[in-house]
Amino acid sequence: MRGRAGRRKAAAWLLVLPSLLLALAVLLYPFWEILRLSVSDVSRFGQVRGFVGLANFARVFADPVFRAALLRTLVWTGAVVGGTVLVSAGVALVLRQDFVGRGLARVLVMLPWSISLSMAAIVWLWAFDGDHGMVNTTLRTLGLLHGNVQWMARPATAFPVEIGAGILVSVPFTTTILLGGLSSIPGEIYEAASIDGATRLQSFRHLTLPLLRGFVNIAIVLNVIYVFNSFPIIWVMTQGGPDNGTHILVTYLYEVAFRLGRPGPAAAVSLVMLAIVFAATLLYVRLQRERA
Amino acid sequence: MTVRRLIGRSLLSWAALSPLLLLVLFPFAVMLSTALKPIDEVLAWPPRWLPQRLAWRNFADMWTAADFGTAALNSLGISIAATLLALAVAVPAAYAVARLDLPGRDLYRQFLLVTQMLSPVLLVLGLFRMAASVPFGGGTLVDTRTGVVLIYAAFNIAFAVWMLASYFATIPRDLEEAAWIDGCTRAGAVLRIFLPLAAPAIAVTAIVTFVAAWNEFTVALTLLRDPAKLTLTLRVVNLVAGRYSVQWNQVMAATLLATLPVAVIFTLLQRYLVQGLTLGAVK
């Protein structure tokens, strides 16, 4: 009997093994490389000149651009994920009801998913072009604007635009998850509740929200990971500028690695980022478990 | 429910969605408008939405400038291969996680969560070095579509296993067990009973993986060299990045055309997508 159980366990592992091997093969070596580079003096072209301990980390943390980018990354992640979840929750609640043209509405809401992030960023960059862009043109036509706004010329206007673009491209995936969550709630519960005299608001608060929480959590965790690491939108639209005013960690990382040619400090930034995501995810998962 | 209430609710729903829908459709309108303008109208002042003359030739020009056909085939090939590979390793793994007695299941799940956190941008230097150190077909994995496929598949395993495992867990065991009683082997039961039931989740996972691969930029940029192997996203971004002058009408024609196939897939499969994610997300 034990032999059979052992064999079963072995068989289970056999099924898991290919996925494990592929993931390890592709991810382990690069990860090891990043670790190694982060504590080395590395030339632009990857020659390792020696061990420097934590000097790369010290150098990174001493850079005011890094510290500003760190803070801005929190704002970016918070604003994009928060905005996305709020918008998506509203959209999912609407899309869940039966109404004329719901199929079409769902298709339209999903549409941004079909554009790659880099292409979406290119289109938005063009749309927000100060001279030829359709955003200015439309606002002028509506009488909301006189003259042109040079949206990308200042961080104060560029960064909010980027956040907006970030929210827009994240909504479809999130809405899909939440919609899934909503439709998994059986309709009978609401009937029972309304028989018991619950108002719609009450049944929303006491039925929908708690049942939806698991899905919201998943949406938040996945979005935090995606958005925190999201590179194309900001890179394509402003490359972290003007005056470093729109850098988040991942664009800063890219600039340090490939524009300034400093693989060592870049690797240090990678590790810092990884530590942040890791800690945030663990914390969130734990918090949710405690509450549940 | 009365017809009147339905109409009222429909109007209300559309009204509630309209701000978002405007924002969603706006970039598509921009793409279409610019893609159909001749260059002098693109840069004309003041800009207008409607082209005075329709410049269909933008599409032809762009097709040559970006070598669109080749790039589209590359993207298609790479995305399909990456999707199949990801599914081939993720389906058995998800089955084991959901159904079998897997020692260290939590450990494996945590490992997956960690891989989910690694984004290609973070690892791009290391990924390149790895590809350069693997001998392949007389060279290395650098500048091969195979290298790109392997990396895409690896980065999508976590999401795929998570999706599939949670969906698999919702398929009643009795159906499979009934088949064993009917004399089916375990493998036979999986093939004949289980997999058909799991088809929606597998389809959704496939779509998500496919789209992620189709849209990916950084890895392709780093690994691919030969113009004949470049993907669509690379080609389109190349039309803009670091050029002395940008032909916006061609760029918009290219983004429009590159977006269309995926948009069609989404339109056709949207219903299943919601269903699949629905069940998948329940853990």
Next chain:
Amino acid sequence: MRVRAMVAAGLVLLGSAAARAETVRVTAAYYSDKTGPYFEQMAQQFHAQNPGIDIRIEVVNWDNLLQKLQTDIAGGTNADISIIGTRWLLDFVKDGQAEALDGYMDQAFRDRFIGTFLAPGQIGGKTFGLPIAASARALFYNKSLFAKAGIGAPPATWDELRQDAVKLKAQGIAGFGLQGKAIETDVYWYYALWTYGGDVVRDGHAAFESDAGVAALNMYKGLIDAGLTEDGPTNYSREDLQNLFKQGRVAMVITAPFLINQIAAEAPGLEYGIAPVPKQARNATYAVTDSVVLFKNSKVKQAAWKFLDFLFTRGPRVTFNRNEGFLPTTKAAAADPYFTTNARLQTFVDLLPDAHFAPTVTGWEDTAKAVSDAVQAVYVGQMPPAAALKQAAAIANEALGK
């Protein structure tokens, strides 16, 4: 038995490798949509003359070039020859990536080049890069807009430029196109810095935070504040400015000769002239070369050199310069009627004696970035010029000479 079969197979492979043509891989930077076809054509012509050598061309956008080179070299998969920005050359040399070319060159080959352009590719007395592309900068001005505002001649000094811009503004025209975004944002300010008598780097230290630097930056900021530039300079890259100029929406812009080709193709009706960069204390312009380097780890150096030799003969050079609108780097190309009869290009050539090149020092990229950030901060009004430059100088000094 198996061993023997393997050895035999190995020998066959070796044999076929020896009989096969040598392949030289070339990474070329994208200058325009003519670049790719040009290099393909050169590869074919060269192959026709040298059937034993295949040339494989890869064209890369400037935005991605440095990243590609870095990753390629780190992974050992780089091409044999590459075009690079000359400002990166020192990094390549210090890391031992670039081959010194003096052993391949004879005096006759050296003599092909215009001396000014050969110098930036030389480090420590050795030649590591050959000037494949060269440009200088001058002031393009729109003659029709000038006429409309009643201005007769292009401005010779910055004061005149300001007065002209005021007249243009009265006609509702943005006078001076000021670049404030993307690559070369710093350079656009060096034009003023140099003409005010300042320097970017002197003796391996940042020198741009001098009085001349502050005065030059104040002058630009004054133009912005008085509304004499386009609206929101930090929104405009060099390409954006050129577009504005082509559309007649800005009257003056400082840029490279390749704008001539673009205007001819996209706005043939535009009436414009070219004048030196306005002066203050002295005349100055920026000259820049791109270099072609041979990598040390190339296994086909002789074949690669042969291709370089071919690229720097008269025919290929003239075609390249004419396609891309660059200045000639070889004497033979400069003597071609295309240049000698082209007054506009001659304006640029005449500026060369006053030209400044980007210095070959380590940390130049960091310096350029620090200066770009500083002038952006000033343009958007976030920092006063003196403080911004001082801060940038501190950052630059950290990186310079490391």
